[in-house]
Amino acid sequence: MAVIPVPPLLEAGHVATAADMNAISAVATFLISGKPFCMAQANATQALTGGGVRNVVKMQTKLFDTDSIFSGSGGGTPFTIQTPGWYRAKYWCPLASSNGDCGLFITTGAGNPQGAGVTNECWASGCSVSSTTDYTAYSGGGLLPFYMYATDQVSLRVSPNSSVSTVLTDSAAGMSVEFVSA
Amino acid sequence: MATIPTPPTFTSNDSSLAKLQSLAACATFVGDVDLSVSGVPFWRLYKTVTQTIPATTLTVVNMGTVAVDTDGVSNGNGATIATRGIYDTTATVAVTPNATNNILRLYFRITTGANNPLGAGVIKIYGTCSKGAGTDTSRQISHTINGTTPIVVYPLDQIQVMAFAGGALTTVLPSTFGGGTGNCTPSFTGRYVMFA
Numbered sequence: 001m002a003v004i005p006v007p008p009l010l011e012a013g014h015v016a017t018a019a020d021m022n023a024i025s026a027v028a029t030f031l032i033s034g035k036p037f038c039m040a041q042a043n044a045t046q047a048l049t050g051g052g053v054r055n056v057v058k059m060q061t062k063l064f065d066t067d068s069i070f071s072g073s074g075g076g077t078p079f080t081i082q083t084p085g086w087y088r089a090k091y092w093c094p095l096a097s098s099n100g101d102c103g104l105f106i107t108t109g110a111g112n113p114q115g116a117g118v119t120n121e122c123w124a125s126g127c128s129v130s131s132t133t134d135y136t137a138y139s140g141g142g143l144l145p146f147y148m149y150a151t152d153q154v155s156l157r158v159s160p161n162s163s164v165s166t167v168l169t170d171s172a173a174g175m176s177v178e179f180v181s182a
Numbered sequence: 183m184a185t186i187p188t189p190p191t192f193t194s195n196d197s198s199l200a201k202l203q204s205l206a207a208c209a210t211f212v213g214d215v216d217l218s219v220s221g222v223p224f225w226r227l228y229k230t231v232t233q234t235i236p237a238t239t240l241t242v243v244n245m246g247t248v249a250v251d252t253d254g255v256s257n258g259n260g261a262t263i264a265t266r267g268i269y270d271t272t273a274t275v276a277v278t279p280n281a282t283n284n285i286l287r288l289y290f291r292i293t294t295g296a297n298n299p300l301g302a303g304v305i306k307i308y309g310t311c312s313k314g315a316g317t318d319t320s321r322q323i324s325h326t327i328n329g330t331t332p333i334v335v336y337p338l339d340q341i342q343v344m345a346f347a348g349g350a351l352t353t354v355l356p357s358t359f360g361g362g363t364g365n366c367t368p369s370f371t372g373r374y375v376m377f378a
Contacts, residue, residue, distance in 0.1 A: 160316055
């Protein structure tokens with residue numbers, strides 16, 4: 001879990017100490033290169049169940065991860081939040097031609113005051129296909145609509161009408177989460 | 183090119199002006215509350231002219247007009263990165279359907295430059311959206327793509343918005359439909375996420 005640096009309170013007459021100044025530097029370091037951020041992509045096609053089933057899209061390849069958010073085992077998603085805060089997430093998911101829907105799913109963990117297992121979908125993207133030969137792809141994202149707690153999970157789920165597979169044409173599915181604010 | 187500031191380390195009784203200025207540079211860089219003074223790379227490019235996307239031909243969607251560009255990335259059709267890092271990008275392209283529900287596929291394309299450790303000319307694609315463009319020719323259809331660069335991008339790397347259409351489509355501008363201001367301006371935004 002990342003340590004959120006706390007800017008020191010410097011009052012009138014206070015002689016700033018090295019600790020005060022280094023605390024301010026720590027804030028800068030956190031914002032420039034230390035904030036929680038994770039990005040992963042799929043590295044293989046994945047068979048999806050149709051008929052409205054919400055399939056978790058596996059992301060096997062970790063590209064960046066500053067806070068041990070990438071779960072890794074079992075295929076790479078869901079991402080597990082380690083540092084509480086507000087997060088921004090983005091995704092894209094190409095699959096063989098099928099009408100359907102795709103979005104980010106938040107599942108609360110034991111560290112969330114709501115209790116574990118509460119689910120919410122956000123930033124969904126729907127699709128009507130134009131042909132059976134062109135692949136379909138969904139893209140979306142934004143600020144996650146809930147404050148995230150340690151152990152909360154974020155996954156990308158796609159629910160095609162037909163049982164099709166993800167594709168690697170042009171690019172594999174990808175997803176990122178970025179810490180915005182404590 | 184923005185300079186990534188290095189946060190200083192202070193010692194006891196340290197009143198180094200250089201260190202304080204270095205710290206101020208950090209605050210300026212990350213303090214994106216005022217883009218006129220912030221050093222953080224951020225851009226919004228958009229279209230002011232329509233553009234035909236030919237049938238079955240991968241085409242650069244020209245985002246040639248600058249609304250905001252704090253790092254000088256605009257190159258007339260997309261962005262040429264000036265500062266190394268990871269970026270978050272979003273683009274919207276609106277078209278007029280051609281009554282046959284042709285596919286409209288959009289994505290971001292990175293073309294690496296000479297400074298990238300991968301070498302020049304490497305293509306990376308991300309943020310793909312691929313859907314039918316609809317059949318109602320009285321309406322515009324807008325597609326939005328989102329993504330985070332899947333690689334660290336370096337100065338001279340290019341990021342462009344690419345389009346592929348099953349049949350020829352023409353982009354539309356905000357005033358084309360619906361009385362003027364209610365439509366979505368085709369645009370391309372980028373935001374520096376972090377140094378890596």
